[in-house]
Amino acid sequence: MKVAEAPVPGALHPGPAPHARQLRWLVPSSRGWTAGLLLVVVAAATAILRPATMSVTGASLLLGPALPLVFASLAQMVIILVGDFDLGIGYAVGLVNVLTATALTTNPFYGVALMIVMVLAYVAMGAIVELFHVPAIVVTLGASFIWLGVGLTIQPTPGGTAASWLETTTNATWPVVPEQVYIMVAGALVMWWVLRRWRYGIVLRGLGNNRAALVNSGWSPLWTRLCAYALAGVLVDVAGLLTTSVTTSADINASATLTLITFAVVVVGGCRFGGGIVVPGGVVAAAVAFSLLASVLSFLNVAAAWNTAVEGLVLVAAVGMRWFVEGLRRYARRH
Amino acid sequence: MKMNGLVQEPNFVQRVDWSRARWVFPLGASLLLWLAACGISGRFTVDLLLDNITVASFVALVAVGQMLVVGLGDGSFDLSIPYVMTVAAYLCGKSSGGSNTYLVLALLAGLAVGALAGAFTGVLVVGPGLPPVVATLATGYIAYTIVLLMGNGSQVIVAPGLISFGQNSWHGLTLVVLAAVVVMVAVALLRGQGRYGMYLHAIGQSRAAAALTGVPVKRVVVGTFMLSGLLAAIAGILLSGYAGGAFADMGDTYLIASVAAIVVGGTSVRGGETAIAATAFGATTIALLIALLELSGAAIGVQDIVQGAVIIGVVMVVTRAQR
Numbered sequence: 052m053k054v055a056e057a058p059v060p061g062a063l064h065p066g067p068a069p070h071a072r073q074l075r076w077l078v079p080s081s082r083g084w085t086a087g088l089l090l091v092v093v094a095a096a097t098a099i100l101r102p103a104t105m106s107v108t109g110a111s112l113l114l115g116p117a118l119p120l121v122f123a124s125l126a127q128m129v130i131i132l133v134g135d136f137d138l139g140i141g142y143a144v145g146l147v148n149v150l151t152a153t154a155l156t157t158n159p160f161y162g163v164a165l166m167i168v169m170v171l172a173y174v175a176m177g178a179i180v181e182l183f184h185v186p187a188i189v190v191t192l193g194a195s196f197i198w199l200g201v202g203l204t205i206q207p208t209p210g211g212t213a214a215s216w217l218e219t220t221t222n223a224t225w226p227v228v229p230e231q232v233y234i235m236v237a238g239a240l241v242m243w244w245v246l247r248r249w250r251y252g253i254v255l256r257g258l259g260n261n262r263a264a265l266v267n268s269g270w271s272p273l274w275t276r277l278c279a280y281a282l283a284g285v286l287v288d289v290a291g292l293l294t295t296s297v298t299t300s301a302d303i304n305a306s307a308t309l310t311l312i313t314f315a316v317v318v319v320g321g322c323r324f325g326g327g328i329v330v331p332g333g334v335v336a337a338a339v340a341f342s343l344l345a346s347v348l349s350f351l352n353v354a355a356a357w358n359t360a361v362e363g364l365v366l367v368a369a370v371g372m373r374w375f376v377e378g379l380r381r382y383a384r385r386h
Numbered sequence: 387m388k389m390n391g392l393v394q395e396p397n398f399v400q401r402v403d404w405s406r407a408r409w410v411f412p413l414g415a416s417l418l419l420w421l422a423a424c425g426i427s428g429r430f431t432v433d434l435l436l437d438n439i440t441v442a443s444f445v446a447l448v449a450v451g452q453m454l455v456v457g458l459g460d461g462s463f464d465l466s467i468p469y470v471m472t473v474a475a476y477l478c479g480k481s482s483g484g485s486n487t488y489l490v491l492a493l494l495a496g497l498a499v500g501a502l503a504g505a506f507t508g509v510l511v512v513g514p515g516l517p518p519v520v521a522t523l524a525t526g527y528i529a530y531t532i533v534l535l536m537g538n539g540s541q542v543i544v545a546p547g548l549i550s551f552g553q554n555s556w557h558g559l560t561l562v563v564l565a566a567v568v569v570m571v572a573v574a575l576l577r578g579q580g581r582y583g584m585y586l587h588a589i590g591q592s593r594a595a596a597a598l599t600g601v602p603v604k605r606v607v608v609g610t611f612m613l614s615g616l617l618a619a620i621a622g623i624l625l626s627g628y629a630g631g632a633f634a635d636m637g638d639t640y641l642i643a644s645v646a647a648i649v650v651g652g653t654s655v656r657g658g659e660t661a662i663a664a665t666a667f668g669a670t671t672i673a674l675l676i677a678l679l680e681l682s683g684a685a686i687g688v689q690d691i692v693q694g695a696v697i698i699g700v701v702m703v704v705t706r707a708q709r
Contacts, residue, residue: 136461136517136519138465179698179702183701183702183705183706184656184705185655185701185702185705186461186655186656188461188463188519188645188655189645189649189655189697189698189701190698190701192641192642192645192697193642193646193693193694193695193696193697193698193701194694194698195642195694196642196690196691196693196694196697197690197691197694197695197698199687199690199694200686200687200688200689200690200691200692200693200694201687201691202687203685203686203687203690204685204687204688204691207685207686207687311523311526311527314519314520314523315520315523315524318516318520324516324517324519324520354535356531356534356535357531357535358531359527359528359530359531359534360527360528360530360531360532362527363523363524363525363526363527363528363531364528366520366523366524366527367510367524370510370514370516370520371514373514374513374514374515
């Protein structure tokens with residue numbers, strides 16, 4: 052057996068590189084820059100290809116379908132923050148879509164109660180993951196079938212309607228920019244405050260970042276995980292409610308594709324897998340960018356079949372870019 | 387046998403250690419489910435078992451690939467399996483042009499695309515350090531697009547030789563089952579005889595420790611993803627022969643089934659161990675469970691709920707029992 056070479060710090064670069072200092076300003080320090088760059092490029096492409104979308108009405112038509120993805124991605128971000136993956140998030144949003152387009156429309160109290168049950172179901176998943184030391188991937192994959200089954204039992208074929216109050220509140224006209232922008236910015240700000248500024252936010256981040264430190268400082272990893280899953284459950288509820296407001300019907304399968312995209316959005320948004328680092332603003336920007344990307348591709352007359360490949364390639368490109376930049380940053384730091 | 391924390395695998399024949407033969411449980415569960423299915427349908431029949439063993443063969447092939455990936459530890463899962471199956475079946479069908487003339491070349495092309503998809507995933511994992519879940523999703527995205535572009539949403543005709551291979555049987559036992567058994571024995575030999583199995587388990591138990599003892603971690607990780615892709619390609623090609631054509635959504639149910647087969651087989655989903663026979667019988671258990679649910683006439687929604695609940699319930703019991 053060959054003995055692996057132990058890495059010697061700085062051994063690769065024995066002398067200081069003369070241009071290293073000039074290099075440093077090139078390296079962005081914020082983790083959300085990839086998402087911001089992508090959003091600017093995609094939004095510019097949209098504006099050039101279809102100038103009419105730059106009105107309030109045009110933009111709200113484009114941004115409406117992005118809302119469920121924004122909140123589903125924020126939910127996925129919270130799950131990833133504590134070091135887990137949610138493979139059932141698409142069907143979970145679909146199930147809330149079904150609940151809010153059926154039960155909530157006929158009986159608001161019953162509907163709200165079911166949405167609370169959904170949050171409790173997420174808490175239960177968190178409990179299983181923590182208490183049984185089961186990988187979240189298996190639990191959420193199993194749960195995705197439960198969401199699908201419950202959704203199909205309630206609404207076997209697409210149907211249902213959105214409550215009139217839901218349609219009026221989500222189609223209101225707000226000053227300067229479309230209402231959707233206010234909702235997205237509010238989502239990003241609330242999540243930023245909860246996870247980055249609130250005194251308990253650091254506990255949530257601690258579980259994914261350094262579990263031993265969290266336990267040693269007296270916090271319960273069980274309660275922390277339950278709180279994270281409850282937060283994700285609330286965000287899934289919001290995403291499902293917004294799906295109903297956009298599609299005005301119940302269809303469990305309509306949200307199934309969300310699962311795959313949320314992973315891409317969270318990576319491009321600047322979060323770290325394995326937990327610990329969250330960038331709510333980056334995630335929201337990436338979600339909007341991914342949503343607009345599909346529109347841009349259709350404006351360019353690219354076949355819809357290419358959408359998934361482009362999303363996969365954007366994901367790979369974003370990761371490659373971050374890899375390169377982090378290498379560059381390490382190089383700059385060393386000198 | 388434990389040696390310095392690494393599990394030293396005995397050879398294939400010595401492996402039968404009755405005191406901890408895990409495959410007994412899923413085998414027993416399969417037989418119970420078969421009897422229950424016989425009870426529901428009202429007649430005692432072996433055909434039911436044989437039919438489902440054929441279905442289980444496809445599950446078992448992808449589940450063994452999934453099991454090797456899961457064995458790498460660190461939350462490794464292969465989510466690209468359904469798409470790799472489909473893309474391999476499409477490429478094999480398209481390149482044979484529906485005739486037997488170029489069947490061998492077409493088979494090789496299908497297998498090559500599976501291994502290539504696995505290599506792509508592996509490079510994403512060991513290079514930029516993408517989590518396997520995300521890397522396999524990216525590969526899956528790209529494979530699925532290739533499927534859509536090749537097929538235009540329609541069914542792809544496969545070579546008649548492949549169809550006769552997939553559908554011919556000997557007293558109800560199809561050649562597919564034979565092929566799956568041969569492939570699984572080959573994987574068992576690969577794992578048990580060479581260094582590969584030892585390296586895989588070492589990486590799954592502690593990647594850092596494995597790297598320090600000189601295990602070529604990157605090569606083993608890439609190789610494992612390639613193996614999983616290859617097994618998915620074999621399953622996809624055989625499935626297109628059995629089903630008489632390749633469809634865009636032919637692989638959809640195989641992701642959850644592959645994970646379920648591992649879980650039911652009792653292999654730890656946290657990595658560091660593999661059990662081929664247990665996973666194979668886990669696959670028959672899952673196939674029989676689905677058959678039983680269909681026979682019972684339950685609504686499709688209820689079938690989904692039961693499948694999901696079984697996976698969560700079994701994984702809870704298995705991990706509790708292992709501690």
